[in-house]
Amino acid sequence: MTEWLWLFLDLTLILLLLTLAWLTCATHNNQKGVTYFIAFGLLLALAWARLKAPDLALAEAVIGAGISGALLLAAIKHDDDAQSVNKLPSIKLWMVNLLTVALATLMGWGVWHGLELSDGNRLADQVLAQVPESGVTNPVTAVLLNFRAYDTLLELAVVLTAVLAVLTLNPMRKTYVPAEPILQTMLSWLVPLLVVTSGYLLWVGAHAPGGAFQAGALLASALILLQLAQPTAYQAINLNWMRFLLIVGIAVFVSVGLLMMFLNTAFLGYSSSWSGILILVIETAATFSIASALAIAYMGGRPDGWETFETSTSSGHQGGKHS
Amino acid sequence: MIDILALTIILGGVFFYMTGSIGLIRLPDLFSRLHALSKADNTGLALITLGIAMLEPDKILIFKLILVWLLMLAASAISSHLIAKHALSGGKQDD
DSSP states (O other), rough: HHHHHHHHHHHHHHHHHHHHHHHHHHHHHHEEEEEEEEHHHHHHHHHHHTTHHHHHHHHIIIIIIHHHHHHHHHHHOOOOOOOOOOOGOHHHHHHHHHHHHHHHHHHHHHHHHHHHOOGGHHHHHHHHHGGGGGGGGGGHIIIIIIIHHHHHHHHHHHHHHHHHHHHHBBOOOOOOOOOOOHHHHHHHHHHHOOOOOOOOHHHHTTTTTOOHHHHHHHHHHHHHHHHOOOHHHHHOOOOHHHHHHHHHHHHHHHHHHHHHHHHHHSTOOOTTHHHHHHHHHHHHHHHHHHHHHHHHHTTBBBBBTTOOOOOOHHHHHHHHHOO | OHHHHHHHHHHHHHHHHHHHHHHHHHHHSSSHHHHHHHHHHHHHHHHHHHHHHHOOOOOOHHHHHHHHHHHHHHHHHHHHHHHHHHHTTSSOOOO
């Protein structure tokens, strides 16, 4: 009986996902498309949860549906010529279609190949056998921060590069009018809660679903909410701190890697007795970098006063805003 | 016994959710739709949370369930308020 119920639920989930994916692509109204995309992301998080991958479910809900949705909504608000996607010349459109089909085939083949492998050859078994030596007990964190730490370092570099591009291209979007008292009151409860939850996710990542990316995205969503509801509070942030936080993730990651290269043999080859603490240090720094990077990406460009380096500018700015 | 009670409560919650969704589709204008959504869905959520909490032996998980319920209650009340206020103050879209 229960199995049939689960089967029914899974089939409904798959059907809804396919329908929403189709609607997202097929609609000619960008605002509707983004709304469908957000709903798609939330359902995809459910699908990951059903596949017993809570780490991915968390990441998909926070980053895929939440932050990406906010970024897309901000982008179509900003862009008056919202229909430009549909005005692609047909040859380009066909090239995009061809590329997408090729990519989907490749990924489908990858999944099929993975399923066909016998149990002994699967990467998951090898990873699980090595987890006790990684310094953490959550296998996902063990892979991300220990076995494949190099990949995660490069991911952080990609995020930083994207934010540098955002900072170079535009000044920030104009801020909204301050929100109503009721939303501001809710935020004064919600933002501290988000900060605590983010810290919890960061800490718990060592032995349960969580980690730097989820924690950073949650912290960024707190900053985005602040930016939406109380633009003046957002302007009080010291931009030199923001600069520091942007690079601290990569800086700490690379320093730890180099230190390990001098002490041991390889770049990022942790000493096994220290690896737990090293992973926590790296993840903490990465959380701050990811949060500030996503928050700046949502601002859509340089915050006011970004070009000037003096600390007095930002504090003077703050004083001016409060008077 | 408690299983049957919990299941009944959860089914009651599902009924309220369905009513809210039917209201969202069938009702004529934005305000009555909001009314249907916020009222019926919050009742449904409360009932489902209660039902699951009765089935859950872990105390900490029950606490988390209640926390989720409170957060969603606040979020739904405030977002409904914001949507209604925005609709009252004029334009359907602000760009």
